[in-house]
Amino acid sequence: MTALERDAGVQGRLGAWVSERVSVAVSEFTAAAALVVLFVALSLASPNFLTADNLFNIGSQTAVIAIIAVAQTMVIITKGIDLSVGSTAALAGVMAAIVVRDLGVSVWTAALVAIAVGAACGLVNGLLVSVVRLPPFIATLGTMSAGRGLVFIVTGAVGVYSLPESFQLLGNGQIGGVPFAIVVTALVALAVGYLLSQSRFGQHVYAMGSNLEAARRAGIAVRRKLTAVYVLAGALVGLGGVIAASRVNSGQPNYGIGLELDAIAAAVIGGASLFGGQGRIAGTLIGAFLIALVRNGSVLLGISIHYQQVIVGLIIWAAVAFDQFRRRRLEARG
Amino acid sequence: MSPRFRSRWTIALLAAAATFALSACVEVRDGGGGEETGPVDGPLEIAVAPKAVGHEFWNTVKAGAECAAGLAEDVTVTWDGVAAETDIEGQVNLIQNFVTSGVDGIVYAATDSAALAPATQSALDAGVPVAMIDSGTDPQPSEVPLYATDNRAGAVEAANLLADALGEGDHEVALIEFQPGSQTNTERAEGFTEGLAAHANLELVAQQPSHSDVNEARRVTEDILTANPELDGIFAANEPSVLGAIQAIESAGKTGEVTVIGWDAAPDEVAALEAGQIHALVVQNPFNMGFLGVQSMIEHLREGTPMASADTGVTFVTAENMASEEVRAVLEPSCDNPPVDQ
Amino acid sequence: MLEAHGVVKRFGHVEALRGADFTARKGEVTALIGDNGAGKSTLVKVLAGAQPHDEGAVLVDGREIRFASPLDARRAGVETVYQDLAVADDLSVAANLYLGREIPLGGPLGRLGLLDKRAMRRGAAEALAELGVRIPRVTTPIAMLSGGQRQCVAVARAVIWASNVVILDEPTAALGVVQTARVLEVVARAREEGMSVVLVSHNMPQVLEIADRVEVMRLGRRTARFKAADVTTDDLVAAMTGALVTEPEDAELG
Numbered sequence: 031m032t033a034l035e036r037d038a039g040v041q042g043r044l045g046a047w048v049s050e051r052v053s054v055a056v057s058e059f060t061a062a063a064a065l066v067v068l069f070v071a072l073s074l075a076s077p078n079f080l081t082a083d084n085l086f087n088i089g090s091q092t093a094v095i096a097i098i099a100v101a102q103t104m105v106i107i108t109k110g111i112d113l114s115v116g117s118t119a120a121l122a123g124v125m126a127a128i129v130v131r132d133l134g135v136s137v138w139t140a141a142l143v144a145i146a147v148g149a150a151c152g153l154v155n156g157l158l159v160s161v162v163r164l165p166p167f168i169a170t171l172g173t174m175s176a177g178r179g180l181v182f183i184v185t186g187a188v189g190v191y192s193l194p195e196s197f198q199l200l201g202n203g204q205i206g207g208v209p210f211a212i213v214v215t216a217l218v219a220l221a222v223g224y225l226l227s228q229s230r231f232g233q234h235v236y237a238m239g240s241n242l243e244a245a246r247r248a249g250i251a252v253r254r255k256l257t258a259v260y261v262l263a264g265a266l267v268g269l270g271g272v273i274a275a276s277r278v279n280s281g282q283p284n285y286g287i288g289l290e291l292d293a294i295a296a297a298v299i300g301g302a303s304l305f306g307g308q309g310r311i312a313g314t315l316i317g318a319f320l321i322a323l324v325r326n327g328s329v330l331l332g333i334s335i336h337y338q339q340v341i342v343g344l345i346i347w348a349a350v351a352f353d354q355f356r357r358r359r360l361e362a363r364g
Numbered sequence: 365m366s367p368r369f370r371s372r373w374t375i376a377l378l379a380a381a382a383t384f385a386l387s388a389c390v391e392v393r394d395g396g397g398g399e400e401t402g403p404v405d406g407p408l409e410i411a412v413a414p415k416a417v418g419h420e421f422w423n424t425v426k427a428g429a430e431c432a433a434g435l436a437e438d439v440t441v442t443w444d445g446v447a448a449e450t451d452i453e454g455q456v457n458l459i460q461n462f463v464t465s466g467v468d469g470i471v472y473a474a475t476d477s478a479a480l481a482p483a484t485q486s487a488l489d490a491g492v493p494v495a496m497i498d499s500g501t502d503p504q505p506s507e508v509p510l511y512a513t514d515n516r517a518g519a520v521e522a523a524n525l526l527a528d529a530l531g532e533g534d535h536e537v538a539l540i541e542f543q544p545g546s547q548t549n550t551e552r553a554e555g556f557t558e559g560l561a562a563h564a565n566l567e568l569v570a571q572q573p574s575h576s577d578v579n580e581a582r583r584v585t586e587d588i589l590t591a592n593p594e595l596d597g598i599f600a601a602n603e604p605s606v607l608g609a610i611q612a613i614e615s616a617g618k619t620g621e622v623t624v625i626g627w628d629a630a631p632d633e634v635a636a637l638e639a640g641q642i643h644a645l646v647v648q649n650p651f652n653m654g655f656l657g658v659q660s661m662i663e664h665l666r667e668g669t670p671m672a673s674a675d676t677g678v679t680f681v682t683a684e685n686m687a688s689e690e691v692r693a694v695l696e697p698s699c700d701n702p703p704v705d706q
Numbered sequence: 707m708l709e710a711h712g713v714v715k716r717f718g719h720v721e722a723l724r725g726a727d728f729t730a731r732k733g734e735v736t737a738l739i740g741d742n743g744a745g746k747s748t749l750v751k752v753l754a755g756a757q758p759h760d761e762g763a764v765l766v767d768g769r770e771i772r773f774a775s776p777l778d779a780r781r782a783g784v785e786t787v788y789q790d791l792a793v794a795d796d797l798s799v800a801a802n803l804y805l806g807r808e809i810p811l812g813g814p815l816g817r818l819g820l821l822d823k824r825a826m827r828r829g830a831a832e833a834l835a836e837l838g839v840r841i842p843r844v845t846t847p848i849a850m851l852s853g854g855q856r857q858c859v860a861v862a863r864a865v866i867w868a869s870n871v872v873i874l875d876e877p878t879a880a881l882g883v884v885q886t887a888r889v890l891e892v893v894a895r896a897r898e899e900g901m902s903v904v905l906v907s908h909n910m911p912q913v914l915e916i917a918d919r920v921e922v923m924r925l926g927r928r929t930a931r932f933k934a935a936d937v938t939t940d941d942l943v944a945a946m947t948g949a950l951v952t953e954p955e956d957a958e959l960g
């Protein structure tokens with residue numbers, strides 16, 4: 031009998047600690063590894079992949095979905111879900127386009143309007159969830175429908191066109207050679223990542239998703255904070271919506287149908303759990319880029335859209351199945 | 365006049381004349397109305413449904429429909445549609461709801477030719493006549509007419525326009541389609557590839573869908589440009605596809621290098637044509653669709669005239685011909701100067 | 707001193723508390739016992755401010771207090787180990803110990819809401835060590851712990867923060883012999899510090915060993931109260947089943 035075996039208690043705990051660290055990192059790591067593998071494979075398969083232009087393109091293409099997936103991740107961590115992101119993004123985008131067209135305001139003012147519109151949609155979601163106590167799925171389903179209706183009402187169901195060139199700055203402009211949309215996305219991801227992992231608010235977000243009653247009994251103002259999560263998420267979705275509108279220099283009433291699924295997929299691939307309490311911004315970004323790479327790579331390699339969708343589906347299955355496997359193993363031990 | 369500009373007015377006129385002659389015949393034989401839907405004298409409510417609300421095209425259809433209703437007496441048009449072309453079931457329900465609400469006739473564009481066939485049939489069974497615009501059903505009952513663009517012929521011509529514009533030598537071209545599986549999309553995609561077959565120097569190197577989403581169209585076009593740096597031409601097969609494609613070309617700094625043939629004539633498409641970002645637009649006549657659909661429905665309801673299908677025609681618009689009278693009528697349709705044969 | 711007078715609590719048609727009385731004094735361990743469904747946990751939640759009551763009064767040091775939220779109870783120095791533990795599984799041990807009372811960073815970053823995680827880890831490790839609770843790492847998520855370890859964390863959290871009253875609802879149910887002994891040590895220490903300790907337990911020998919007084923609940927009411935020194939397990943069981951009813955005056959209990 032070795033000394034290690036004799037001290038099985040310490041050994042067991044140490045082992046548990048190591049494997050826990052590893053397995054938590056692994057789900058993110060698996061997604062990251064898949065990202066790297068795909069990246070290398072595409073670099074080898076297509077001579078046009080590994081070019082600054084293409085990488086900036088991928089970055090800009092992913093910017094909106096990444097920002098919205100970050101918002102979705104916050105909501106998912108609280109054990110919620112936001113089905114209204116597509117409608118909210120469309121509403122924010124067309125409102126921004128309308129104020130630019132009709133009031134002639136600058137793109138920056140338009141962005142603030144979009145963020146405010148998004149935050150207002152988020153406030154509705156938040157109050158429905160935390161005060162009226164509707165399940166998040168139902169609350170945001172309603173907002174999704176009402177929001178889309180509102181988009182058609184304010185636009186008269188026509189795209190908002192004839193915008194000045196300057197409106198494109200947000201989606202197509204550059205800072206020091208780097209697309210503006212990428213810079214904004216990076217700042218948003220950093221800020222929210224920091225907020226979630228380092229702040230009191232972030233701590234409470236995880237606590238509420240993990241055990242709402244425990245959070246309440248710990249003296250956390252759960253209604254206010256849950257509402258705040260939805261408002262913040264809505265504001266980010268509004269920002270995403272105005273960037274999307276800016277990229278196509280118009281307000282599109284049909285924008286974002288199905289966007290919620292992409293956002294949920296990115297968060298889940300990145301390790302967020304629909305059971306709440308888990309999810310990280312870094313993981314979500316990896317998820318968003320993984321999906322984006324599959325799409326970009328498919329076009330570069332001339333793979334049909336139908337296969338792209340199959341591949342994204344397979345990635346979602348693999349990511350979540352792996353996550354479930356990890357959880358069961360943890361529970362078996364605990 | 366440039367050889368690239370070929371109006372289909374003549375064809376449309378012939379078709380209209382034929383329709384007229386035919387309907388006259390049938391009327392004689394029929395001797396005054398069917399059993400189910402006898403002539404109606406009072407006010408008429410006609411439901412008109414686009415494939416989806418939210419695009420310029422369908423608003424022009426709506427203007428045409430309302431114009432025809434305005435020219436008749438005591439006719440109201442009820443306009444309603446689903447939010448996305450992909451919401452096929454939603455449209456099935458919409459048609460059912462029209463029947464339930466007791467409208468006198470339904471004029472609509474099918475989001476899916478097979479899926480909507482039963483909806484059309486049950487409307488007919490309930491005694492509500494139906495006319496299809498833009499996209500019909502399969503099967504389509506003989507008493508249901510279709511007022512639509514010949515998409516295939518228009519797309520063949522788009523390939524010819526692209527070949528003319530690119531000239532001699534070998535060229536790589538791409539197709540931005542919109543909704544794979546939908547009939548309109550299939551007709552345009554097949555028509556374009558059919559047209560390309562006649563030009564051995566053009567090679568189709570990429571074909572990706574936009575799902576009628578401008579952002580999506582921009583994304584796939586960017587990726588196509590990356591994958592095919594030598595690309596010379598793009599045919600974008602509907603409005604959102606065109607708008608996204610020119611954004612992508614603009615941001616890649618390839619405006620002018622890549623020749624774009626577009627479809628339809630939303631204001632931003634026309635502006636892009638003027639700015640030289642688009643070489644030519646295949647412009648349908650949605651006003652005429654709405655107009656003919658509602659006009660023949662009214663005649664059918666009031667006088668029992670059977671409705672007969674017609675090609676609503678396309679116009680090929682370039683920077684050179686866009687100022688002409690005919691083209692203006694198509695680009696800026698209004699009830700004062702409707703682009704229809706009356 | 708923590709008291710309840712005639713507390714009524716209804717859940718729809720179910721009357722969980724039907725005029726319950728209760729007294730816990732400073733520097734004493736008061737055991738609260740009763741059959742399953744007697745209303746013990748419900749009374750605990752009312753005393754802890756986790757559930758508002760419908761009628762009656764809760765008094766702290768003789769003054770009536772109406773806790774609007776668990777936060778109010780915490781501010782009054784009342785800490786609770788709930789029967790369901792009320793821990794956040796996905797958060798670490800340290801984060802759970804400091805949940806709702808996080809330590810901010812010093813300076814402007816702290817005012818922005820950023821946390822001094824290092825200080826919390828250190829504080830948690832020290833507090834657990836002082837209580838003799840053995841947890842491998844304070845960064846371990848609660849989900850990774852055994853049932854007993856979780857219970858220890860919940861107990862530790864209550865006694866670390868309590869300044870006036872500690873309420874423990876069946877805190878040793880999932881514990882082994884050694885851990886149970888530790889919790890009882892912790893309970894004794896809280897009493898020595900002059901706090902009121904309320905212990906809900908089904909373990910009669912344990913109750914008689916540690917408690918100063920015993921209050922018995924049945925069907926949502928207090929039906930008996932004893933000095934632990936004067937009572938036997940048989941008496942307690944008889945009181946729990948309703949065979950024995952005794953409501954002596956406070957003075958008699960010394």
Ligand SMILES: Nc1ncnc2c1ncn2[C@@H]1O[C@H](COP(=O)(O)OP(=O)(O)O)[C@@H](O)[C@H]1O
Pocket residue numbers: 717720721722740741742743744745746747748749
């Ligand atoms: N949230 C609740 N909703 C409905 N009934 C409840 C609730 N909590 C407790 N009860 C009921 O109140 C009674 C007392 O329960 P409880 O206080 O948990 O008893 P104990 O802790 O003594 O076993 C039981 O009949 C229980 O079913």
Ligand SMILES: [Mg+2]
Pocket residue numbers: 746747748789
């Ligand atoms: Mg209990």
